Amino acid sequence: MIVPVLLFVSCNPINEEKYFEEGVSKLLATYRYATVNDVSYKLSFNIPEGKEAPITGVAVIDFSLTSKREPVVIDFRVPGEYLHSLTVNGKATDPSVFNGHIIIDKKVLAKSFNRIELSFRAGDLSLNRNEDFLYTLFVPDRASTAFPCFDQPDIKASFSLTLDIPSGYRAISNSPSVATDTTERRITVSFAETKPISTYLFAFAAGKFDLLEKDINGVKMEMLHRETRPGYIENNADEIFKLHYNSLKWLEKYTQIPYPFDKFGFILIPSFQYSGMEHPGSIYYRASSLLLDESPTLNERLSRASLIAHETSHIWFGDLVTMKWFDDVWLKEVFAGYMSDKIVSPDFPDVNNELRFLLSRYPAAYAVDRTRGTNPIIQDLDNMKDAGSLYGAIIYNKAPIVMRHLENLSGEEELRKGLQIWLKKYSWSNARWDDLISVLESETHVPLEEWSRMWVREAGMPILSPVVTKQQDGYFITFREDNPAGTIRHWPQTLNTMIITGTDTITGEVMPDDNKSFIRTDEEPLCIIPDISGRAYGTFLFDSVTAAYLNLHIGDIGDPFLRGVLWINMYENLVNGKIAPANFYNTIFKALESESDLQLRNYLAGRFSSVFWDFLSAPERESVAADAETMMWEKVMQTTDPAVQRTWFSLYQNTAVTENGMRNLLKTWENTSLPGGLELSEDELCTLTLTIAVKDYGNAEKIIAGQRDRITENDRLLRFDFVVPSVSSEQAVRDAFFNSLGDPANREHEPWVIEALGYLHHPMVAGRSEKYILTSLEMLEEIKSTGDIFFPGNWINTTLAGHHSAKARMTVEKFLDDHPDYPADLKLKILQAADHLFRQ
């Protein structure tokens, strides 16, 4: 049988511009997937000491070709002179290099087996080189910045790696090392050929690392680390191995597939960019996420267990079965999250896991999904070079919510069976979301296509309002789905509604936008809670009676989970203008004062700060500030639990504006400790210094100089010095700082830049920083091309968050008007970040 894609390839002339364009276009990927098979790489790298001298390498790429219609394109995104030699099927060939590709003429290729040999200098971009260690990080499309390859997820290949490293170094990769050859100054390490993996999962690290090995019930594990502080390895290693072992066994049982790779290992990297990355055989972690301080909090232990379970789940969901194209990258993330919740929750019975899920997912998903810049869970991706823009709250927070809907619809056990079939069917290859939906439909006989179309492929969320109709035999409550965009859209879901009347509380299931689906009450409703299950998703607008009722009575609701659901709804009503800021403020003030659930209190603290800075007018803020500070300072004084005291102080520091409040901050800075004696860490004192300075209290220059003298660690001092100009009261200093960000070299430490932007655009000084908005927007394209995947979003969010003026809104609107052809992904990021401006 002829595969349709081959038919396409052989009948249509190829669009050359797309085929050869920079990055990997979908067209190039489709053609290569159809014509390039059985790929294997033999790679060797020569790694010098230090981080400056070039790393050189040799690659032997074997593959078979089923069509010679087009030249073969190999990705290698380095300056042209980095390619030293090219041999095709034994013949030295002059390389043709174009747009980050090596183009191999079809005349020298065979319509069967081919061998391409290249010697080259590796690009440093994704090698993360440090003085005495380096590590590769190739997700999503960066393998081709280091060595020549077919850099797309559905050309899986086996890798045979040899590393030549300085003596004293240790190395780790995806497979076990099989041979080591040591001379006086160098070590050559060869690794076994890997199972088939995608290029973004190929990885190696080398450097001065210590090795720890552990065998639990026959499962051999290895851990590399660079920790030298006394006690940290001793206190944590056993738990880290045990958590991996437990996750691994749990997943083998759940999937019915034994651990599929040849080796299990992981490496702890100081200040690693992400918290973890799931390379098979060598998972990377940020060291501080696993090596906890003595007597860690429950939350820290829970986060560590979740992270380990998340990365281990990826071995099956992502590594063994991989998305075909990066538009489905959410799929591996959502399953890793879904599995990790299931693996970890039973070990933490003291944590209200339902509330945790609610508070960690819904607000973050709504924050993007309510904006004009939102995107569907599955987004179009034309070229791998734009894959970084796909990541965001919709993937990380909305997708897990949608996955719970799917579990509800299909049944937990049926979903598990479906996943087992899907994993087995697509092992060592690639699969799409639609492949899973068709497996599930045939397993469960539940039609899922329409559900999937609305929840996964459609952007945005339903806006639901209650409709109360009075008839002779009582009151009928239904829900109407609003469609401000004018299109008729309906998101299938069931609400668990609660109606409170003067004498009764009634609950029942209601389908939105269905007149036959209603709840009847005898008396007029005093409060309509659209959904008490915490599973429904959307903007639930209150009627005025309900809003008034909840403003008075939300604190009387006994169940913390239901309080959480209602607070999330309340906030969306505030954003949508259904609750006045002053009313919301009064209600949350009382709630914050009395809330006993720790998770909920932390959530309320964030919302309190938001209504204080983003919704109250300046005169409103002034009129409430003194009372708020008194309440919070009392909490700081009364609390004995260090973690809780820190949280109260942090909120106090954030919102203090009166003379009295600022004096307390200054006193705390002088004492370096909170009332009761709890010492603040160096990081906390730096933040306090900068906060006092940006709020322009006391002698800023003097306290900044004083803080500089206290800092003991060089990295921290560098960061502090970098951020300080952003809080300066002198315009020339701030201007010079902002202008310096025009040079990519000054943006290298992205977290430093984001911290400084937060102060530069602090709501108290937003007026003086409006002039930076336009240039910040203009810089966004360049920021995307030079920065990490989360940087453009963080850059524009932090720039706009503190602004609320009409002038700021007009600047953004004019920029969008003036740039009708602006890249769509960045335009969406701007629309997300400017949502609060457009709502004014």
Ligand SMILES: [Zn+2]
């Ligand atoms: Zn992940």
